[in-house]
Amino acid sequence: MNLADWIGAFVGFVLTLLVFSYLIGDNPLFRITLHMFIGVSAGFAAVVTIYNIILPRLFVPIFISDRSEQILTLFPLILAGLLFTKISPRFAFIGNLPMSYLVGVSAAAAIGGAVTGTLIPQALASMNLFAVQSNQAFDANVGLRLVNGIIILIGTVATLAYFQFGKLSQASEKTQFQTWIDGLGQIGQVFIAITFGFLFAGIFSAALTALIGRVLFSVDFISDVLGLFIR
Amino acid sequence: MEETYCPLCGKPNPIDNKFCDFCLAHLHPQEGGSTDSEALSIPGIEDNQDGLGGHESDSNVPDWLSELQQSNEMENEETLDSESELGQPANAISDWMTGVSGDGEATVGEVSPTAPFLPDQGINESQDIPHWLNDSLIEEEDQDLLEDERSGEVPLDGEGRDVSRGDSSSPEISEDISSGRENAGPLAGLRGVLPAEPGAARVRKPRTYSAKLKVSTSQRAHIDLLNSLLEDEGQPQPLPPRRSISQQHVLRWGIALVLLMAILWPIVITSHEMPFPDYDEGSAEVNRLISQLPENARVLVGFDFEPGLAAELDTAAAPVFDHLLSEGALLTLISTSPSGPILAERFIQSIQSDQKLIYGLEYVNLGYIPGGAVGLLSFIENPQGTIPFTIDGLSAWETEDRNGLPATAGIDQITDYSMVILLVDDPDTARTWIEQLGPTITNPQALMSFVLITSAQLEPVVRPYYESSPQPVNGLVVGLRGGAAYARIIGSDDFPGRSWDAFGMGTFVAALLILVGGLGYYVIPELSRTARDQEKVKR
Numbered sequence: 001m002n003l004a005d006w007i008g009a010f011v012g013f014v015l016t017l018l019v020f021s022y023l024i025g026d027n028p029l030f031r032i033t034l035h036m037f038i039g040v041s042a043g044f045a046a047v048v049t050i051y052n053i054i055l056p057r058l059f060v061p062i063f064i065s066d067r068s069e070q071i072l073t074l075f076p077l078i079l080a081g082l083l084f085t086k087i088s089p090r091f092a093f094i095g096n097l098p099m100s101y102l103v104g105v106s107a108a109a110a111i112g113g114a115v116t117g118t119l120i121p122q123a124l125a126s127m128n129l130f131a132v133q134s135n136q137a138f139d140a141n142v143g144l145r146l147v148n149g150i151i152i153l154i155g156t157v158a159t160l161a162y163f164q165f166g167k168l169s170q171a172s173e174k175t176q177f178q179t180w181i182d183g184l185g186q187i188g189q190v191f192i193a194i195t196f197g198f199l200f201a202g203i204f205s206a207a208l209t210a211l212i213g214r215v216l217f218s219v220d221f222i223s224d225v226l227g228l229f230i231r
Numbered sequence: 232m233e234e235t236y237c238p239l240c241g242k243p244n245p246i247d248n249k250f251c252d253f254c255l256a257h258l259h260p261q262e263g264g265s266t267d268s269e270a271l272s273i274p275g276i277e278d279n280q281d282g283l284g285g286h287e288s289d290s291n292v293p294d295w296l297s298e299l300q301q302s303n304e305m306e307n308e309e310t311l312d313s314e315s316e317l318g319q320p321a322n323a324i325s326d327w328m329t330g331v332s333g334d335g336e337a338t339v340g341e342v343s344p345t346a347p348f349l350p351d352q353g354i355n356e357s358q359d360i361p362h363w364l365n366d367s368l369i370e371e372e373d374q375d376l377l378e379d380e381r382s383g384e385v386p387l388d389g390e391g392r393d394v395s396r397g398d399s400s401s402p403e404i405s406e407d408i409s410s411g412r413e414n415a416g417p418l419a420g421l422r423g424v425l426p427a428e429p430g431a432a433r434v435r436k437p438r439t440y441s442a443k444l445k446v447s448t449s450q451r452a453h454i455d456l457l458n459s460l461l462e463d464e465g466q467p468q469p470l471p472p473r474r475s476i477s478q479q480h481v482l483r484w485g486i487a488l489v490l491l492m493a494i495l496w497p498i499v500i501t502s503h504e505m506p507f508p509d510y511d512e513g514s515a516e517v518n519r520l521i522s523q524l525p526e527n528a529r530v531l532v533g534f535d536f537e538p539g540l541a542a543e544l545d546t547a548a549a550p551v552f553d554h555l556l557s558e559g560a561l562l563t564l565i566s567t568s569p570s571g572p573i574l575a576e577r578f579i580q581s582i583q584s585d586q587k588l589i590y591g592l593e594y595v596n597l598g599y600i601p602g603g604a605v606g607l608l609s610f611i612e613n614p615q616g617t618i619p620f621t622i623d624g625l626s627a628w629e630t631e632d633r634n635g636l637p638a639t640a641g642i643d644q645i646t647d648y649s650m651v652i653l654l655v656d657d658p659d660t661a662r663t664w665i666e667q668l669g670p671t672i673t674n675p676q677a678l679m680s681f682v683l684i685t686s687a688q689l690e691p692v693v694r695p696y697y698e699s700s701p702q703p704v705n706g707l708v709v710g711l712r713g714g715a716a717y718a719r720i721i722g723s724d725d726f727p728g729r730s731w732d733a734f735g736m737g738t739f740v741a742a743l744l745i746l747v748g749g750l751g752y753y754v755i756p757e758l759s760r761t762a763r764d765q766e767k768v769k770r
Contacts, residue, residue: 023487025480045569052572052598056620109604109667117666117703121673125699198691202710204741205687205734206543206656208494209711212733213542215494 001224013221016214126152155191162188235259295417486744493740497732505735507726511716513697513707518720520650520680520706521554528649529642530560533664534575535568536656540686544654545578546730547714548684550723551652552582561638562594563648565618567607567660572598572622591625595638598622604663611645611667646677656686658693665696669703682706684713 001009018033058080061073079098086095129149161184174182233246239256248258413424446454497504524530536544555562564575575596579588588594597618600606610617615628621636628642629635641647651668655661661683672681681703683693687710696704708717711734718726 023484041570044573048569048572048599049601052622053601056624106603106605109608110663113604113608113663113666117669118662121669121701121703122695122699125695125701128700195691199688202686202688202690205710205712205738206540208737208741209543209546209687209730209734210540211490212494212730212737213546215491215733216498216542216727216729219495219498 009221009224013218016218126156129153154187158184158188159191160188161185162192295419489740489744490737493736494733497736498729501729502732505728505732507719507731508712508716509719511709511713513709514713514716515720517551517682517706517708518554518717520682521551521558521560524555524558524560524649526559528558528560529563529639529647530555530650530652531563531565531645531648532575533651533653533655534564534566534571534578535660535664536571536574536654536686537568538570538574540656541574541577543686543710544656544684545581546711546727547708547717548578548654549582550714550718550721550726551682551684551708552578553723553725554717554721555652556582556588556593560650562588563639563642564594564596565598565600565610567600567603567663569599572596591636591638593638595627595636596622597627604667607663608667611671614642614645645671646679648679650680650682652682652684654684656689658689661685661689661693665693665703669696672703672705673701680705682708684708686710687712 015033015036018029021027022030058073058077061069062077065073079101082098083095085091085093086099126149129145129152161181164181164185234243235246235248235258236243237251237254237256237258240251240254242251242253244252244258250256251258412422413419418424562579564572564579566572566575579594582588590596598621600610600618602609606617615630619627621627625636626633627636627639629640645651645668651672653661653664655664665681668681671677672679683697683704683706685693685707690707690709693704693707696702697707708714711730715726715731
């Protein structure tokens with residue numbers, strides 16, 4: 001390792017220890033590390049945006065491009081400039097034009113993507129589990145697929161039933177429909193509990209891997225330092 | 232001509248009128264009640280007088296009208312004293328009236344002017360007027376109004392009492408008021424006459440109410456309680472003293488110590504006792520897709536994760552990229568996160584020890600796509616127009632007038648890539664990529680595959696996309712386990728066994744802690760309760 005690597009590794013090791021100091025409770029060292037991380041992230045994002053987006057995409061084309069591209073670049077430049085009017089309450093209404101454009105386009109892209117990329121394909125996929133004839137062409141285990149589909153169907157319906165909030169006809173007496181919904185809701189609770197357990201296991205696994213990464217880094221750094229002195 | 236409006240019927244009348252031409256109601260508030268002079272001001276009556284020739288035709292004028300004419304000639308009679316207004320004596324009633332109200336001796340040839348207003352048998356005070364009508368004719372409010380209006384004129388006795396309110400000294404006045412006898416106009420002397428205007432149209436002094444609240448004892452107690460609560464809210468409460476070492480601290484340190492020991496043990500010992508997973512379907516599918524890539528295939532790699540999870544994703548992605556680069560793939564790096572480009576560079580540097588990658592020739596970093604889903608959609612539809620330069624300002628694409636980089640040569644649209652690999656740790660980002668790229672991937676004509684290398688916390692979100700049919704996600708490597716499975720599939724020895732061992736041991740100890748903690752949560756209170764029950768039985 002060269003000197004820069006050593007300095008970087010030392011800073012990383014110290015910051016790792018400062019973050020681990022949260023074990024003894026919230027303390028100034030942990031907060032300093034937190035603020036440093038937020039500041040560095042914001043600064044890095046600003047630098048990336050300026051050098052990767054604003055300069056090459058907004059200003060450079062005005063000076064070195066042909067006339068048509070220069071004119072086209074003026075539109076985003078003007079719209080971006082109008083966004084700065086949001087700073088002043090008096091002229092903030094001017095900034096509504098680029099804001100409405102941004103919100104409208106973003107909403108259209110997000111909703112269109114959700115419908116065509118998630119809602120319809122996932123609904124079709126759930127229905128396809130029961131298409132026995134088409135399944136036979138791909139998979140010999142039609143029975144297993146059917147069982148899988150039935151479990152998914154029951155889980156979906158039961159989970160939806162758990163979130164079905166109805167009004168009792170009388171406080172002391174349940175209707176037959178309400179009894180059915182309650183029974184399905186209890187099954188749905190089981191599916192929800194399994195889902196939460198799955199989510200918790202995934203989050204714990206990711207966090208444990210991150211911890212292992214930091215411990216490995218610390219152990220390697222300490223061994224490198226000790227190796228220097230032992231030599 | 233000025234007009235005034237009747238308070239009863241609302242119709243316009245000349246300003247001079249005292250009575251409405253339509254309903255005969257008073258147009259102006261009464262001042263001192265009905266007087267003889269007011270009666271003379273009735274236009275109809277005056278016209279009749281003119282028509283009758285005034286005093287020359289006295290013989291044809293009824294007695295009551297002649298009396299009114301006489302009274303009109305009296306000077307300064309506007310202010311009516313109580314005696315002339317309220318206590319008009321019974322003998323002041325004209326003869327024709329007394330004849331009607333008395334014994335009904337009017338002859339057939341002598342038509343009385345009041346005949347149309349009276350029943351045939353006359354008025355019997357004690358029998359024919361209903362009791363409710365008799366009582367309501369003069370209400371208490373009317374009496375008050377009369378008192379107010381005639382203040383100063385009402386005779387008071389020596390002790391200041393109003394003699395008109397039942398004093399024995401003026402029985403006629405009190406009798407007229409209480410009995411509701413009309414004291415002016417053509418119906419003077421009659422009882423039980425309905426008023427021509429409602430009480431609402433009369434001007435009266437508004438009632439006055441006290442501004443003070445009536446507060447009961449219980450309400451006062453509630454007010455005091457609320458005040459005390461509000462005062463306490465405004466005063467800072469001293470914080471409870473913090474114990475330097477609490478039971479929570481001990482528990483936290485204990486769990487952290489156990490976990491650290493479990494992680495450190497395999498790292499220090501370096502004994503690879505945890506076997507790699509035998510098979511993982513998602514990893515195997517990724518392996519199959521990479522193996523089928525043509526030589527020098529262009530692969531787009533998205534780095535969309537935060538530095539905090541770099542350890543997991545770097546470890547999981549390392550064997551996949553080893554395999555990919557061994558197949559001769561050319562990489563195009565991109566990110567929708569500002570920190571993505573630097574993480575991509577860091578990852579490429581980390582695998583440089585095994586794969587000597589040349590920038591521009593074997594890989595290119597396009598940097599950051601701004602705009603989230605919109606930017607990504609724009610890049611999918613028009614890569615060259617969305618990101619024309621690399622992160623270091625070079626022209627990224629080959630065009631007619633510019634030479635591009637070899638790593639991106641031949642790429643005009645997104646489907647020119649053979650594979651898209653996404654390293655992601657955020658559910659929203661993963662869903663955005665899948666949703667925007669999914670329609671292109673599921674298109675049968677597109678010979679392109681989409682592979683995810685994700686954090687373990689993302690598996691519940693992305694697995695349905697992988698297991699659905701048609702597949703918007705063709706391969707899935709999840710977390711450290713997926714990376715280890717891939718390393719086993721390709722037979723790589725480079726996968727960090729220390730990480731896998733530490734992960735296995737840490738997961739085992741964590742499961743043990745959860746089991747022990749759960750048992751303790753239910754068993755310890757149960758045991759203590761049983762012990763208490765036994766002590767009670769002994770006692």
